[in-house]
Amino acid sequence: MGLFAQALKVVLQPSALLANAFGVVVGIIAGAIPGINASMAMAMILPFTWGMDVIHALLMLAGIYCGGQYGGAITAVLIGVPGTTSAAATVMDGYMMHKKGKSGKALGMALIASTIGGFVSAAVLIVLAIPLAKVALAFGPAEYFGLAALGLTLIASLSGENIYKGLLSGLFGLLLATVGIDPFAGVSRFSFGIPNLAEGLDMIPVMMGLYAVSEVLEEIEKRIPRQRIDERASTELPTAKEVLNLLPLIAVCSLIGCWVGVMPGAGASIACWIAYNYAKTVSKNGHLFGTGVLEGVAAPECADNGVTGGAMVPLLALGIPGSNSTAVMLGALVLHGINPGPLVFRDTPLIPYSIFVGLFVANAFMFLFGLLLVKPSIKFVNAPESVLYSGILALVFTGAYTLTNDPWPIIVTLFFGVIGYFLRKHGFQPPAIVLGLVLGTIFETSLRRSLTLSNGSWSIFMTRPIAAVLSTATILSLVFFFGKRYLPKRSRA
Amino acid sequence: MKDAPKAQPGAVKGLKADMIWGVIWVALGIFAILYSMPYAEVPSFDPIGAAYLPRLLGSGMSILGLGLFIDSYFKFRNLLRTVKVESTERDGPQSSNYQGAVRILLSIIACVCYIALIEPLGYILTTPAFITAIMTIYGESDKKRIAAMAVGMTAALYAIFALGLKVLLPPGIFEGILQ
Numbered sequence: 001m002g003l004f005a006q007a008l009k010v011v012l013q014p015s016a017l018l019a020n021a022f023g024v025v026v027g028i029i030a031g032a033i034p035g036i037n038a039s040m041a042m043a044m045i046l047p048f049t050w051g052m053d054v055i056h057a058l059l060m061l062a063g064i065y066c067g068g069q070y071g072g073a074i075t076a077v078l079i080g081v082p083g084t085t086s087a088a089a090t091v092m093d094g095y096m097m098h099k100k101g102k103s104g105k106a107l108g109m110a111l112i113a114s115t116i117g118g119f120v121s122a123a124v125l126i127v128l129a130i131p132l133a134k135v136a137l138a139f140g141p142a143e144y145f146g147l148a149a150l151g152l153t154l155i156a157s158l159s160g161e162n163i164y165k166g167l168l169s170g171l172f173g174l175l176l177a178t179v180g181i182d183p184f185a186g187v188s189r190f191s192f193g194i195p196n197l198a199e200g201l202d203m204i205p206v207m208m209g210l211y212a213v214s215e216v217l218e219e220i221e222k223r224i225p226r227q228r229i230d231e232r233a234s235t236e237l238p239t240a241k242e243v244l245n246l247l248p249l250i251a252v253c254s255l256i257g258c259w260v261g262v263m264p265g266a267g268a269s270i271a272c273w274i275a276y277n278y279a280k281t282v283s284k285n286g287h288l289f290g291t292g293v294l295e296g297v298a299a300p301e302c303a304d305n306g307v308t309g310g311a312m313v314p315l316l317a318l319g320i321p322g323s324n325s326t327a328v329m330l331g332a333l334v335l336h337g338i339n340p341g342p343l344v345f346r347d348t349p350l351i352p353y354s355i356f357v358g359l360f361v362a363n364a365f366m367f368l369f370g371l372l373l374v375k376p377s378i379k380f381v382n383a384p385e386s387v388l389y390s391g392i393l394a395l396v397f398t399g400a401y402t403l404t405n406d407p408w409p410i411i412v413t414l415f416f417g418v419i420g421y422f423l424r425k426h427g428f429q430p431p432a433i434v435l436g437l438v439l440g441t442i443f444e445t446s447l448r449r450s451l452t453l454s455n456g457s458w459s460i461f462m463t464r465p466i467a468a469v470l471s472t473a474t475i476l477s478l479v480f481f482f483g484k485r486y487l488p489k490r491s492r493a
Numbered sequence: 494m495k496d497a498p499k500a501q502p503g504a505v506k507g508l509k510a511d512m513i514w515g516v517i518w519v520a521l522g523i524f525a526i527l528y529s530m531p532y533a534e535v536p537s538f539d540p541i542g543a544a545y546l547p548r549l550l551g552s553g554m555s556i557l558g559l560g561l562f563i564d565s566y567f568k569f570r571n572l573l574r575t576v577k578v579e580s581t582e583r584d585g586p587q588s589s590n591y592q593g594a595v596r597i598l599l600s601i602i603a604c605v606c607y608i609a610l611i612e613p614l615g616y617i618l619t620t621p622a623f624i625t626a627i628m629t630i631y632g633e634s635d636k637k638r639i640a641a642m643a644v645g646m647t648a649a650l651y652a653i654f655a656l657g658l659k660v661l662l663p664p665g666i667f668e669g670i671l672q
Contacts, residue, residue, distance in 0.1 A: 162511075164561040168518050168554060174524060175550045185537035189529065189547065220600050222633055223595035386633035387642050390624045397607065398620070398650045400659040407608050414604045421597070426510050444546050448539040456540035467623050 003064035007353035010055055011361055019056040020358055021334065023063020024365040025373065031071020032377040033388070034226060035219055037084040038068025039324035041432075043211045046204050046332060047399030054336035055351060056173065059358040060333055065325045066118055066362040069268060069305045070370055075376050077103055077297070079227045082379075086268035086304050093289060093296025100292050104236030109294050110236060110301040112243055113250050113369040116301030118363035118452045120254035121261065121309025125316070126356050128262065132317035133352075139318075141453065142460045143266020145446035146470025151320045153266040153474050157481040163420040169429040172438015176201055185450055187485075194406045203331050203437055205400050205412035210430040211324070212396050213417025213422045216389045220425060225387065227441070229378045231261060235371050238294065246298050249279055253299045264314060264322040268307040275303030288455035305366075309359060316352045324431045327438050339404060494516040515562025518554050525551030599630045615665020616655075620647040 007128030010016060023045075042064050049057030072087030073094065073392045080095035082088045089108060097106035139147075157163050157168035179190045181202025191197035203214035251273035260271035280289040289296045311323040321327040333351075344351055380388075400409040420430045450467075454460035461471045474490030529547035537543055603626040611619045621643035628639045654660045664670070 048653070048658065051660070116668060162561075164557050164564060165514075167563065168557050171550050171553050171557065172521075178547050178550070180535075182532070183534075184539045184541040185532070185535045185543040187532050187535040187543050189543060206504055217600060219599055220627075221597045223593065223596065225630060260669070302663070355635070376625065384633065384638065386631040386639065388626040389631060390627035391646050392640065393627055394620055394624050394646055394650060396621075398606075398654060400617075401616075401660070401662070402610065402654055405661055410608050410611070414608065415600070417604075418601060426507075426514055428514075447497065447546070448541060449542055452539045 002389035003353045004357065006350060007357045010350060010354050011059065011357045013051075016056050016059055016358075017361070019060040020063045020362050020370040021054070021365050021369070023065075024067040024362055025058035025063075026068075027064035027067020028074075028366070028369055028373050029067075029377050029380050031068035031087075032083045033076055033214060033381050034072040034081050034083050036392075037072070038065050039213045039328055040330040041068055041323055042217060043204075043331075044396055044399065045208045046208070046328060046335070047402050048159050049332055050335065051403060054333070054338060055354045056360075057332050057336060057353065058329060058355055061325075061329050062355060062358050063311075063330075063362045065308050065367065066155055066177050066366050067369070068302070068325075069118075069308060070111065070114040070366055071377065072304070073114065073297075073301055074107065074374060075229070075381060077106045077110065077211065078233055078378070081227060082270075086272050086307075087300075088269065089272040089300035090297055090304075091291050092276065093294075095294030095471045096290065097294075102292065104234055105238055105294070106234040106292075106297050107233070107370075107374060108237040109242075109246075109297045111367060112238060113246075113253075113298040113302040114305040114370070115363050115367040117248050117257055117305035118256040118308060120302075121258050122307045122356065122363065123309070123314050124255070124258040124306075125309035127357075127360065128313045130345070130354065130466035131462065132313065133342040133345040136318050137346065139342070139399070139466070140464065141446040143470065144318075144442055146452055146461065146467045146474065147318055147320055148443040148446060150470050150474045150477070151314070151322065152432075152436060152443070153484075154264045154478050155322075156429070157477060159438060162427055163481045163485055165412050165426075165428045166432055169432035170436045172222040173433040173438075174440045176206070176433070177440020178444065183445065188261070196388065200464045201412065202403065202409060202435065203434070204335060204403060205435055206437055207328060207331055208396050208400060208421040209413040210415030210434055211328075212392060213362065213413055214420030214424050214430060217417060217421040219389055221421075223385070226381065228382050231375060231378050231382070232376060233374060235374050236369075239335060242294060249283070249295060250298055250302045253279060254306040257303035258301070258310035261307035261310020261317040261321065262313050264320065264471045265325060268304050269306050271303040272300035272446065275299045280351045308347050312355065312359075315340065316355065319344075319442065322437060324357075325433065327431070327434050330438055336484075386474075388408035390493065399471060452453060474485050500622060504572060507571065508565045511565035512562050514568065515558045515560075517560025518561065520558075522551040522554030522556075522558055525554065537631050547620075562646055576588060600627060603627055603630065612663045615667050616651065616662040617667060618649065620650065629663065 002052045018372040026041055027038055030036045031038060042061050045064060049060060057165050072082050072084030073090050075081050075083040076087040077098050080091050080475045082091055094106045128321045156166035179197055181188050256275045257271045264373050279288045283295050285293050285295060311326045314332060314348060315320045315326040321330045330340050348453060397410050402414040403409045422428055428482035450460050462468045526548050533542055533544035535543055603623060603624045607619055607623040624646055625639055632634040633639055655662045
C-alpha cells in the first residue's frame with residue numbers, strides 16, 4: 001500500500017488536481033464537438049505538457065481521455081450526432097429520449113454510467129496491470145517482437161473495413177519509424193540529406209498532423225455547418241431507484257468495455273455496440289430499445305468509459321499502446337524521457353501508481369464537471385466552424401513550434417496533416433500509421449536483438465513458448481482477417 | 494442491364510482511387526527496397542543489418558499494394574457488369590467538390606506561408622494573419638469576428654506559451670522589444 005499512499009499524496013497536490021481537472025474539462029468539451037475526439041485533443045495538448053512534471057502531464061492526458069469519452073454523449077443525446085464515434089450507440093436511445101423531452105435524464109444517465117464505467121475500469125487497470133507487468137519483466141526481445149507484431153496486426157486489421165488499407169497503413173508507420181540513425185549500424189536511413197530527419201521523426205508532430213490537421217483539412221473541404229443545439233439543455237440525474245435497477249447491467253457493460261479496451265485495436269466503438277446489443281438481449285425491455293429507454297443509454301456509456309482503464313493495461317504493463325489515446329500517452333512518456341514498459345514499475349513506480357489513482361480522481365472530476373459543463377460545452381459546439389478550425393490550426397502549429405523552437409516540427413505536422421487528409425479520404429487508417437510509428441522502435445530493436453541472441457536463427461520466435469504463442473496468434477489473425485474478406489464470396493460461388 | 498440496380502454514388506470513383514493507391518503503394522515499396530540497398534553494405538552489430546527491415550517493409554507494401562490493386566480491379570469489373578453506372582460516374586467527377594479542393598489548396602498555401610514567415614516576421618504578426626487567412630478561406634465574412642479571433646487567439650496563445658510556459662516564440666521584427 002506504500003506506493004498507493006505516495007501516489008495519492010502526489011495526485012492530491014493542488015497542481016496535480018488542477019492538471020487532472022483541466023484535462024477533464026478539455027476532454028468533455030472536445031468530446032462534445034463532433035469531429036474532435038479524445039486522441040485529437042490529447043495530441044493538441046501534448047506540447048503544453050512539455051515543461052510539466054511527467055506525472056502532471058499524464059494526469060492531464062488521462063483526464064482528457066476520460067472526459068472525452070463522456071463528452072461524446074452530449075451531442076449524441078441533444079442533436080443525434082455523436083461527438084465521438086464511440087458515442088454512436090448512445091444516439092439510438094439517447095436521441096429518442098431527447099425527442100420525448102427527456103434529454104436531461106438521458107444526459108444524467110450517461111454521466112452516471114460513464115462515471116461508474118470509469119471507476120470499474122480504473123479498478124480493472126490496477127488488478128491487471130500490476131501482475132502483467134511482473135510477468136512482462138521476464139519478457140525477452142523475442143516476446144516483445146511478438147507483442148508488437150500481434151498488436152500492430154490486430155490494430156491494422158480491426159481499424160478499418162479494408163484489411164489491405166489497414167495493413168498498408170501499419171507498414172507505412174513502421175517504415176516511418178526506420179527514418180533516422182540506425183542504432184545497430186550507425187547509418188542514417190531515409191534522411192535524404194536533411195539533418196533534421198537524421199534524428200528520426202518525432203512522433204508528436206506526426207500525431208498532431210495525422211490526428212488534428214488532417215481532420216481540420218477534411219472539415220475545411222466539406223464545410224458542412226453543424227446543427228446548433230438549444231442552449232437551455234441541462235443534466236438531470238436519474239433517481240437512486242433507477243440507478244440501482246440498472247446497476248447489474250452497468251457493472252457487466254463496464255467490464256465489457258474493460259475487456260474490449262485491453263484488446264489492441266478493438267476500440268471504444270466496438271465496446272459500446274457489444275454492450276448495447278448485450279443490454280438489448282438481456283433486458284426485459286429489449287423490444288423497446290431504440291425508442292428511448294434508459295438502459296439503451298447506460299449500457300454503451302459505461303462501456304465507453306470502461307475502455308479507458310482497459311486500454312491502459314497494455315500501455316503501462318507492456319509499453320504497447322492499444323488505442324489512439326494511449327498512443328498519445330506513450331508519446332508523452334517518451335517526450336519526458338521515460339521508456340514505457342514494465343521497467344517503469346521497477347524504476348519509476350510512482351508514475352503508473354499515480355495514473356491508477358489519477359484515473360479515479362479524473363472520473364470523480366468527470367462527474368462533477370459533467371453536471372456543470374453541459375452549457376459551456378454547447379457554447380463550444382455552437383461556435384462558428386471558422387473560429388474553431390482556425391483556432392485548432394493556430395494551437396497545433398504553435399505547440400509544434402515550441403517542441404524544438406524552430407519551424408521544423410510545424411513542417412512535419414503540416415506534411416503529415418496533408419498525407420493524413422488524403423489517406424483518410426480514401427479509407428486508410430491514420431491511427432494505424434501512428435501505432436506503426438510508435439511500435440516501430442520496439443518492433444525493430446526486438447527483432448534484431450532476438451536474431452543476435454539466436455545467431456540469426458528465426459526459430460527463436462517459435463522455440464520460446466510465449467514468443468511462439470504470440471507469433472502463431474499474429475499469423476492466425478492475418479489468416480482469419482484475409483479469410484473473412486474472401487471466404488464468404490467463395491461459399492456464395 | 495436496363496433493370497440492373499444503380500451503383501452506389503462514389504463506388505466506381507472509390508474503386509478507381511483504390512487501384513491508383515495500389516500502384517502508389519507498390520511504387521513506395523519498391524522505392525524503399527531500392528533506396529535501402531546501400532545500407533546492406535554498412536557493417537552492423539546484428540546479423541540482419543540496417544537494410545533488412547526497410548526491405549521487408551518495402552516487400553510487404555508492394556505485395557499488399559498489388560493485392561489492393563487486384564482486389565479493387567475485380568470489384569470494379571464486377572460492379573460494371575452487375576450494376577448500372579451513371580455515365581458521369583464512370584467518366585469521373587465532373588464538378589465534385591471543386592470548391593472544396595480549392596479551399597484545401599489555399600489552406601495548405603496559407604500554412605506554408607505561415608511556416609516560411611513565422612521566424613522572419615515573428616509570431617505576433619504571422620499568427621493573426623494566418624488565422625485571418627484560414628477563416629477567410631473557410632468562408633467567414635464577419636470582419637469583426639475575424640479580427641476578434643485573430644487578435645484574441647494570438648494573445649491567448651502568446652500568454653499561455655510565452656508568458657505562462659516560458660517558451661520562446663519567434664520575435665521576428667520585434668526582436669529586442671519582446672524578450
